[in-house]
Amino acid sequence: MSAIHPTAIVEPGAELDSSVAVGPYTVIGPHVRIGAGTAIGAHCVIDGHTTIGRDNHIFQFNSLGAVPQDKKYAGEPTELVIGDRNTIREFCTFNLGTVQDAGATRLGDDNWIMAYVHIAHDCQLGSQITMANNTTLAGHVQVGDWATIGGLVGVLQRMRVGAHAMVGFAGHVNKDVPPFMVVDGNPLVVRAVNLVGLKRRDFSEARLKAIREMHKLIYRQGKTLDEARTAIAALGEQVPEAAADVALMNDFLGSSVSGIAR
Template structure:
């Protein structure tokens, strides 16, 4: 208990591992569970049915597990689930899910989430994501592993950002962003392939070459989406080292109900 500041208010029903550190004036509600090694900064409020994993760093003034900003919400027992080793900086706001979706807002592992980021109800975030200051995700947004989202980006409801994609500063994201692409602007424009990110993650030359071919098929040859997808599917045979990347792109395009940024 020496890790809990005496001014912190923690409901007796909350489940905190003995190694959790809680700073001054933090407030933790009765349905909260926090795993080993997690640090909760001063003045944080963690409420609702919120589960937080191991070794997270939650900086001062964050608000996690508040009710959704959704007029349809009527007090249902929905959740916020946060994984392990995430960094959550100052003034972030993560909301509970709603029964209109799966009922859970989910954040994966090893994410770097900077100040003033808002993650609305029912968002689904993967792992190893970087979000710069002031990113705002509307409800039901999905963000894939290793995505990078620049400062002051706004993302429309139900839009998806694919794995390894990068969104530039102040982008207006109103269409799905395919994996591996770099986009920015308002209106949103696809600029190319996230080559710097892929090289940092040790993608082989053959995998990167295949992804560049995917980009050409989607954005540089005047093809319809269906024509581009036929060419993309053929790359799995032509460049077998990239078969998994091609399959990932094909699956993403197959479920792009609201259309992709093109």
């Protein structure tokens, strides 16, 4: 039996694996591709040049692949690319990219996206991310792997949230959030290292100690950012087990354009 409900509309040209399930009254546009095992609930609209991977669970009332909320957009064939095994809850809106950036909005694998989340044009999201209800990402935002963003958080355009960082409830992200940090508030303030999250991911004591030391170097010793980066680089030589964590932090700090949350 077909897994596509008879009231759903799948336009000619769309490519759906035979195992894809589509709920009642959902509309799928002609340039959409959907991989094996993905389930799509009722009353969804999936449009544009949208590619969705395997084993995703997309709940009812979602809009994926609509044109960007950008006045410069002129109908170019930009993309939305969604990876594998993502959970996307109700009333989310993910937009296509624009030619002013890479031309694609991307979401990686194994992400947990709660209701009413907005992912604007050209956002680049990694994997294993959790975004709680009513999180809003403006255009060109980047979110690293394993980041957690609390409910009612607004992220200004072109900001970055680093890997393993956590943004607390109703935070206003108008600066880059370095990896491993916990931030919240408006104005945004760095509170501590995300120790709970890191321990859940089985970070060793040596790695945790190095990350706590990076926090001190950036936030507790009155150093300039360049001075902190120099000290952090030396830390990577002292604690080889944390070398990848140190490189992640230093690369993030060195590439910040908007400045980091303090």
